[in-house]
Amino acid sequence: MRRKPIRKPHRMTSTIENSESAGKRxxxxxxxxxxxxxxxAVVAGCSRFAKKNPDVAFILHGPKDVLSKLxxxxxxxxxxxxxxxxxxxxxxxxxxxxxxxxxxxxxMWNAIDAVKSGDADVCVSCGNTGALMALSMLRLRKLPGIxxxxxxxxxxxxxxxxxxxxxxxxxxxxxxxxxxxxYALMGAxxxxxxxxxKRPRIGLLNVGTEDNKGRPELKAAHDLMSINADVSNFEYVxxxxxxxxxxxxxxxIVTDGFTGNVALKSAEGTAKLIRELLKExxxxxxxxxxxxxxxxxxxxxxxxxxxxxxxNGGVFLGLNGTVVKSHGSADATSVASAVQxxxxxxxxxxxxxxxxxxxxxxxxNQIDE
Amino acid sequence: MRRKPIRKPHRMTSTIENSESAGKRxxxxxxxxxxxxxxxAVVAGCSRFAKKNPDVAFILHGPKDVLSKLxxxxxxxxxxxxxxxxxxxxxxxxxxxxxxxxxxxxxMWNAIDAVKSGDADVCVSCGNTGALMALSMLRLRKLPGIxxxxxxxxxxxxxxxxxxxxxxxxxxxxxxxxxxxxYALMGAxxxxxxxxxKRPRIGLLNVGTEDNKGRPELKAAHDLMSINADVSNFEYVxxxxxxxxxxxxxxxIVTDGFTGNVALKSAEGTAKLIRELLKExxxxxxxxxxxxxxxxxxxxxxxxxxxxxxxNGGVFLGLNGTVVKSHGSADATSVASAVQxxxxxxxxxxxxxxxxxxxxxxxxNQIDE
Numbered sequence: 040m041r042r043k044p045i046r047k048p049h050r051m052t053s054t055i056e057n058s059e060s061a062g063k064r065x066x067x068x069x070x071x072x073x074x075x076x077x078x079x080a081v082v083a084g085c086s087r088f089a090k091k092n093p094d095v096a097f098i099l100h101g102p103k104d105v106l107s108k109l110x111x112x113x114x115x116x117x118x119x120x121x122x123x124x125x126x127x128x129x130x131x132x133x134x135x136x137x138x139x140x141x142x143x144x145x146x147m148w149n150a151i152d153a154v155k156s157g158d159a160d161v162c163v164s165c166g167n168t169g170a171l172m173a174l175s176m177l178r179l180r181k182l183p184g185i186x187x188x189x190x191x192x193x194x195x196x197x198x199x200x201x202x203x204x205x206x207x208x209x210x211x212x213x214x215x216x217x218x219x220x221x222y223a224l225m226g227a228x229x230x231x232x233x234x235x236x237k238r239p240r241i242g243l244l245n246v247g248t249e250d251n252k253g254r255p256e257l258k259a260a261h262d263l264m265s266i267n268a269d270v271s272n273f274e275y276v277x278x279x280x281x282x283x284x285x286x287x288x289x290x291x292i293v294t295d296g297f298t299g300n301v302a303l304k305s306a307e308g309t310a311k312l313i314r315e316l317l318k319e320x321x322x323x324x325x326x327x328x329x330x331x332x333x334x335x336x337x338x339x340x341x342x343x344x345x346x347x348x349x350x351n352g353g354v355f356l357g358l359n360g361t362v363v364k365s366h367g368s369a370d371a372t373s374v375a376s377a378v379q380x381x382x383x384x385x386x387x388x389x390x391x392x393x394x395x396x397x398x399x400x401x402x403x404n405q406i407d408e
Numbered sequence: 409m410r411r412k413p414i415r416k417p418h419r420m421t422s423t424i425e426n427s428e429s430a431g432k433r434x435x436x437x438x439x440x441x442x443x444x445x446x447x448x449a450v451v452a453g454c455s456r457f458a459k460k461n462p463d464v465a466f467i468l469h470g471p472k473d474v475l476s477k478l479x480x481x482x483x484x485x486x487x488x489x490x491x492x493x494x495x496x497x498x499x500x501x502x503x504x505x506x507x508x509x510x511x512x513x514x515x516m517w518n519a520i521d522a523v524k525s526g527d528a529d530v531c532v533s534c535g536n537t538g539a540l541m542a543l544s545m546l547r548l549r550k551l552p553g554i555x556x557x558x559x560x561x562x563x564x565x566x567x568x569x570x571x572x573x574x575x576x577x578x579x580x581x582x583x584x585x586x587x588x589x590x591y592a593l594m595g596a597x598x599x600x601x602x603x604x605x606k607r608p609r610i611g612l613l614n615v616g617t618e619d620n621k622g623r624p625e626l627k628a629a630h631d632l633m634s635i636n637a638d639v640s641n642f643e644y645v646x647x648x649x650x651x652x653x654x655x656x657x658x659x660x661i662v663t664d665g666f667t668g669n670v671a672l673k674s675a676e677g678t679a680k681l682i683r684e685l686l687k688e689x690x691x692x693x694x695x696x697x698x699x700x701x702x703x704x705x706x707x708x709x710x711x712x713x714x715x716x717x718x719x720n721g722g723v724f725l726g727l728n729g730t731v732v733k734s735h736g737s738a739d740a741t742s743v744a745s746a747v748q749x750x751x752x753x754x755x756x757x758x759x760x761x762x763x764x765x766x767x768x769x770x771x772x773n774q775i776d777e
Contacts, residue, residue: 132618169616195681209615212623246578246669247538251503254581254666281673285681297623298670300615301663304650305671306678312564312654313682313710320706327706334699337689341682 064094065385067378068159070150071101072128073166075368078102081165082109082116084374088382089115095382098153100125100146125149129166131367135173142174151178154360160385163352163377165365172210172355172364179360182394187211187218188357189296190364191229192303197287200234205244205284207296208303208353214295216259219243223264225356226291227273228393233383236290238272242279244294244302252278260293281305314342352377354384361390433463434754436747437528439519440470441497442535444737447471450534451478451485453743457751458484464751467522469494469515494518498535500736504542511543520547523729529754532721532746534734541579541724541733548729551763556580556587557726558665559733560598561672562749566656569603574613574653576665577672577722583664585628588612592633594725595660596642597762602752605659607641611648613663613671621647629662650674683711721746723753730759 069085071078078101085097096119099106103124110116127145129138142148147166153159155178164171172188181188189207196203206222207214214222223241230239243260245253250261261278268275276289281302284292294302317338321331331338351373355362361384365377384390438454440447447470454466465488468475472493479485496514498507511517516535522528524547533540541557550557558576565572575591576583583591592610599608612629614622619630630647637644645658650671653661663671690700690707700707720742724731730753734746753759 134620197681212615244670246581246666249501281670281675282677282680284674285677294670297615298667301613301650301667301671302674305653305674306650308651308654309675309678310682311651312566313679315566316710317686320710321703323706323709327703330699330701330703330706332699333702334690334696337692337696337699340692341685341689 063386064096065161065382066096066098066159067381067385068098068150068153068162069100069378070147070162070164070166070171071099071106072125072146073130073164073367074365074374075131075165076370078105079109080370081374082106082113083371084369084376085120085378086113086115087371087375088378089119092379092382094386095119095378097121098123098150098159100149100153101128102126123149123153129170129174131167133167133170135167135169138167138170139173139177142170147171148174148178151175151360151362154362155179161361161363161381163363163365163374163381165367165369165374165377167367168209168353168364171362175355175358175360175362179358179362182357182359185221185357187214187221188355189222189225190299190353191226191356192353194284194292194303194306196285198290199287200236200290202234203284203290203292204229204233205292205294205299205303206356207294208299209296210355212295212297214256216256216263219256219260219293219295220263220267221357222293223267223273223275223291224271225393226293227271229354229356229389230290232387232389232392234290238274239290240274240276240288241268241291241293242276242283242289244284244292244298245278245280248278248280250278264293352380354380356393359390359394361385432755433465434530434751435465435467435528436750436754437467437519437522437531438469438747439516439531439533439535439540440468440475441494441515442499442533442736443734443743444500444534445739447474448478449739450743451475451482452740453738453745454489454747455482455484456740456744457747458488461748461751463755464488464747466490467492467519467528469518469522470497471495492518492522498539498543500536502536502539504536504538507536507539508542508546511539516540517543517547520544520729520731523731524548530730530732530750532732532734532743532750534736534738534743534746536736537578537722537733540731544724544727544729544731548727548731551726551728554590554726556583556590557724558591558594559668559722560595560725561722563653563661563672563675565654567659568656569605569659571603572653572659572661573598573602574661574663574668574672575725576663576668578665578669579724581664581666583625585625585632588625588629588662588664589632589636590726591662592636592642592644592660593640594762595662596640598723598725598758599659601756601758601761603659607643608659609643609645609657610637610660610662611645611652611658613653613661613667614647614649617647617649619647633662721749723749725762728759728763730754 071081098121106122125146129147150162154162190210191206193202227239230236264275321327353364363381440450467490475491494515498516519531523531559579560575562571596608599605633644722733732750
């Protein structure tokens with residue numbers, strides 16, 4: 040029933056081969072401001088990805104003089120960058136409402152607008168999540184039939200593909216049963232297109248797997264998903280718990296943005312603590328340092344799999360256009376990872392496929408209601 | 409402001425020295441049924457802890473013939489065990505309401521009743537969480553002034569004490585601002601008594617640290633905690649995020665039972681995945697196996713710190729008596745860990761101290777309202 044992913048795990052790659060747009064130049068619109076480390080880390084990340092990939096080009100939004108200097112130093116970006124000056128920037132503390140009213144001309148606004156106008160295929164920002172979602176909704180508009188857009192992240196897992204997708208992880212702290220069903224459909228489309236999984240297995244995050252557990256909207260969503268599974272071509276595995284997220288039981292984990300955000304960050308915090316403790320353990324004695332040397336390759340492989348920087352990038356689903364949210368604290372490695380995700384989403388033509396899926400689901404939903 | 413814990417981290421130990429009950433025999437009432445591995449694992453866990461500690465005794469509730477055989481084999485349990493026959497058992501799928509009506513005579517009911525009657529100091533069960541909480545509330549009753557009892561768990565952290573406490577992790581999926589304040593007070597009392605932290609730092613789990621983030625009840629709780637911090641002798645550090653849970657920023661993480669349960673299990677799932685990947689990494693080649701051998705001690709130390717079995721045991725707070733909930737899948741190591749926690753709570757006289765704290769807080773709250 041499930042095929043193995045065609046290329047390496049963790050990334051949207053499998054449809055690239057078959058896509059009409061394969062090999063075409065993808066233009067990524069970048070908000071260079073708003074990340075905690077400023078434009079230098081963002082430009083370094085773009086450069087890092089550009090070195091590996093000849094088919095990417097960038098529109099960089101931000102202060103022209105600063106960006107010109109940063110870009111000028113990097114051969115990898117030569118003739119692949121357009122700089123569009125933006126003097127304003129959205130800060131981490133700006134409220135979404137303010138940004139919607141007064142954010143015109145900021146690097147974030149302009150980065151999104153480049154997707155709206157068709158100048159770029161996809162947008163990447165390390166900025167304020169709430170503001171980025173608000174501006175994305177304002178400028179790109181929701182897909183017809185979508186009530187709440189969601190942010191989806193990839194999660195290292197025991198699956199053959201190496202990853203699950205979870206949504207929503209923070210677009211909206213509320214979600215009713217219809218929103219949760221829409222998340223299921225969007226998540227299924229993501230896995231279908233990204234990992235060539237014909238019939239993605241969907242689990243609904245709860246505090247127990249019995250039918251009587253959890254909040255009322257979860258019970259309603261449980262029923263709704265059971266009814267819609269066949270016709271929408273996904274397998275509904277029922278309620279799953281937090282420890283099932285990285286398991287091989289599911290491909291898509293559906294939850295509201297509050298719970299998803301807490302789950303994601305708890306897992307990240309845990310992974311970080313273990314990485315630090317592991318480092319300490321290997322620095323503990325001469326013997327353990329020698330051991331670390333011997334196990335270098337194995338440890339690096341492990342480290343790559345659990346490094347949150349390697350899986351950086353939340354994708355906004357449910358809009359007319361693709362926006363990738365990178366971690367605010369992203370360094371060059373993280374930014375490169377977010378740009379890679381954006382690039383692959385752009386190349387796969389995921390946008391149009393998701394829109395088609397949602398449109399047919401919306402039609403279905405109207406019949407159901 | 410904060411003193412280091414007197415003994416080893418991860419456990420409620422520091423007050424034992426000063427307590428009147430130090431050295432006194434603690435009787436632990438055990439529900440031997442209900443865990444996924446049956447009474448054999450539970451008895452093995454009791455035996456394991458008994459070997460290390462001469463001051464513990466047990467009342468085992470379950471099928472007499474089975475228990476007699478299991479106990480008879482173990483010298484460590486000789487003359488330290490009373491077996492009380494119970495033919496009924498609560499299963500993982502029983503609904504709390506049913507168990508409240510029909511659960512009389514089950515091993516779970518009887519295990520709790522031994523605390524109510526004063527025959528035992530504290531109760532341990534691996535059974536159905538919902539049923540255990542329902543029966544605990546029915547038989548032990550809530551402390552005056554407590555609306556919703558909570559389940560608290562210790563969490564490995566970067567703190568000097570090596571642990572934070574988080575509550576609620578699943579007693580109740582709802583919590584309003586007053587419940588969250590009560591959780592803060594109970595969590596503070598737990599850290600004060602267990603870790604000798606005079607003024608515990610309390611964080612409220614949210615999806616961002618800005619004042620405007622999250623759900624309405626969180627904003628109300630935020631205000632309530634700010635107002636109550638000084639008079640209730642805790643430090644309120646404001647909103648924290650999932651990745652702050654294992655950090656050194658906080659001692660107590662307050663959240664509703666739904667979110668806390670998901671956070672806990674997400675972290676457990678992540679730790680488990682990393683442990684498995686680590687094992688694979690070290691089994692990958694001859695060289696990496698040699699490395700594992702060299703780093704054996706360091707890795708064991710690390711493994712101990714991140715092994716969920718070593719931190720097994722959720723404590724029910726807010727009742728007239730102490731109940732420790734062990735993982736349903738607990739093996740002997742896990743059960744021993746839960747029994748150790750129960751023993752130390754019993755010895756510290758935590759019960760009475762928490763009751764006193766909640767009583768004074770309830771008085772305060774009435775003034776505030």
